[in-house]
Amino acid sequence: MSEESGSTPTGAPMSTVERAQVSEQVKRFLADELERDVAEMRDEADLFDDLGLDSLLFLALFEELQGQYEVTVDTRKLARFARRNPVQTLGELIDLITRIIRGEVALD
Amino acid sequence: MLGRVVISGLGVISPFGVGRDAFWQGLAEGRLGVRPLAGLDALPEAYRYAGQLSDFRPEEIIGSKGLKYLNVATRLLLCAAELARRDAGLEIDPDLAEDVGVVVASSFGNLGDCTGFYESLLSPGERTNPLRFPNLFINIAGGNLAIRFGIRGLNTTVTNGATSSLDALQHGLTALRCGRARILLIAGLEVLSEPLVEGLWRAGLLGDTTTPRPFDRRRHGLILAEGCGVVVLEAAEAARARGARVYGEVAGYGSAHVEPGDAADALGEAIADAMRRALDAAGNGEVDYVAAGAASSPSGDRGEAMALRRLFDAEPRRVRTSAIKSMLGDAGAAAGMLQVIACLLAAEHGHVPPTINCEDEDPECRVPSHVRGRGVAHTIRTAVVNSFDWDRAASLVVRSALPAG
Numbered sequence: 001m002s003e004e005s006g007s008t009p010t011g012a013p014m015s016t017v018e019r020a021q022v023s024e025q026v027k028r029f030l031a032d033e034l035e036r037d038v039a040e041m042r043d044e045a046d047l048f049d050d051l052g053l054d055s056l057l058f059l060a061l062f063e064e065l066q067g068q069y070e071v072t073v074d075t076r077k078l079a080r081f082a083r084r085n086p087v088q089t090l091g092e093l094i095d096l097i098t099r100i101i102r103g104e105v106a107l108d
Numbered sequence: 109m110l111g112r113v114v115i116s117g118l119g120v121i122s123p124f125g126v127g128r129d130a131f132w133q134g135l136a137e138g139r140l141g142v143r144p145l146a147g148l149d150a151l152p153e154a155y156r157y158a159g160q161l162s163d164f165r166p167e168e169i170i171g172s173k174g175l176k177y178l179n180v181a182t183r184l185l186l187c188a189a190e191l192a193r194r195d196a197g198l199e200i201d202p203d204l205a206e207d208v209g210v211v212v213a214s215s216f217g218n219l220g221d222c223t224g225f226y227e228s229l230l231s232p233g234e235r236t237n238p239l240r241f242p243n244l245f246i247n248i249a250g251g252n253l254a255i256r257f258g259i260r261g262l263n264t265t266v267t268n269g270a271t272s273s274l275d276a277l278q279h280g281l282t283a284l285r286c287g288r289a290r291i292l293l294i295a296g297l298e299v300l301s302e303p304l305v306e307g308l309w310r311a312g313l314l315g316d317t318t319t320p321r322p323f324d325r326r327r328h329g330l331i332l333a334e335g336c337g338v339v340v341l342e343a344a345e346a347a348r349a350r351g352a353r354v355y356g357e358v359a360g361y362g363s364a365h366v367e368p369g370d371a372a373d374a375l376g377e378a379i380a381d382a383m384r385r386a387l388d389a390a391g392n393g394e395v396d397y398v399a400a401g402a403a404s405s406p407s408g409d410r411g412e413a414m415a416l417r418r419l420f421d422a423e424p425r426r427v428r429t430s431a432i433k434s435m436l437g438d439a440g441a442a443a444g445m446l447q448v449i450a451c452l453l454a455a456e457h458g459h460v461p462p463t464i465n466c467e468d469e470d471p472e473c474r475v476p477s478h479v480r481g482r483g484v485a486h487t488i489r490t491a492v493v494n495s496f497d498w499d500r501a502a503s504l505v506v507r508s509a510l511p512a513g
Binding site: 035063 | 176239242
């Protein structure tokens with residue numbers, strides 16, 4: 001488990017990852033877990049009021065993405081970061097995840 | 109002051125199958141619901157027998173949506189509760205939601221989930237899915253029941269050994285009488301798992317036998333079972349106002365601590381005390397049927413038989429006794445609820461289910477008017493349910509809906 005940095009690319013550089021690709025993966029994952037149609041996963045959907053996400057589902061989502069992108073995210077640092085920089089809509093969440101994978105966000 | 113408290117609906121999923129009809133048919137016919145468990149290769153074959161569920165398909169009762177991360181215990185509770193809800197004709201609309209509550213009795217319902225989660229944490233390279241984390245809590249089933257049914261009232265899980273189901277009913281009685289709820293779903297819930305069976309085996313607590321034999325000279329100890337029984341509990345007037353059918357009244361509860369000492373003697377004293385207290389609480393009335401808690405334990409059965417003789421030998425005119433664990437095995441915290449439901453169905457059918465496999469009754473386990481082998485026709489107005497382990501005994505008096513005779 002990485003204690004030194006918040007986000008550590010461990011494989012190929014992820015700096016060029018496309019938002020569209022992340023968006024598709026996040027929406028497919030959430031639609032699957034929430035047992036809803038992927039068409040309901042709109043960028044402007046409210047994560048809590050519209051989609052009913054909870055903290056465990058966020059954790060599961062990051063677990064999934066870490067597997068796919070070979071990025072290690074310290075979940076405690078991520079939780080602290082999320083408290084200081086809350087996201088409200090699915091679009092905002094996808095933006096944030098894209099930036100984390102690209103290594104553009106310092107979680108500390 | 110609240111008047112009588114009644115059971116106005118029930119749902120049961122047992123080794124005999126899904127629903128009250130399958131449950132009653134198995135009991136009335138005196139069938140053995142015990143068979144060998146799959147897996148458990150570490151155990152000698154003689155210890156692998158248990159009362160297991162079969163043909164349990166939750167999606168047929170509650171649909172397939174939202175089941176993905178729910179453990180077996182939760183699926184089982186949701187289904188048995190849905191059967192009880194339908195049976196009671198109960199609609200939980202938002203106006204009622206705050207006044208409906210849940211009490212679940214369970215000891216080992218999620219043990220397999222806990223060990224499975226822990227194993228995945230220890231396995232290198234395996235990712236532990238955080239969505240399975242809530243299954244580590246013993247109240248996961250009761251919590252999910254409230255979420256799924258839109259229930260917003262009290263929610264309690266009782267983990268108190270063999271007496272859990274009867275204690276849950278007593279907790280429900282108290283809550284209704286204190287005005288903390290108007291309608292309660294009370295459940296007994298237990299699920300078999302490899303760590304449970306293997307753990308009890310390693311502790312020397314399982315019987316090396318294919319057949320539970322309560323009160324028989326050849327009894328060999330515990331055979332486990334799983335299952336879920338749910339009853340709907342409410343004031344008699346409320347049930348009448350809803351136009352619900354009434355199965356019977358929960359008339360009295362009593363419990364007693366088992367004093368240290370000679371196991372069977374001390375247990376016998378405690379079971380007798382618990383029965384007397386329950387009968388006192390219920391007001392007097394002749395007992396027609398005792399659903400014994402005997403589970404094929406060498407000294408436990410002897411203790412219960414002593415207690416039964418002490419209370420009923422002087423007036424054996426009406427009472428009949430049998431132990432349904434002879435057919436099902438011992439479903440732990442759920443066993444008491446299965447016995448309560450058996451009493452209600454026995455009263456409805458006018459038929460006492462038998463103790464099976466007790467062909468050679470132990471003279472030290474002589475029980476007043478023991479119904480053995482085959483069931484008998486009998487009018488049941490007042491029934492007593494017994495549950496006990498080495499620390500505590502509890503009894504519950506159930507009055508059937510039959511008019512007083």
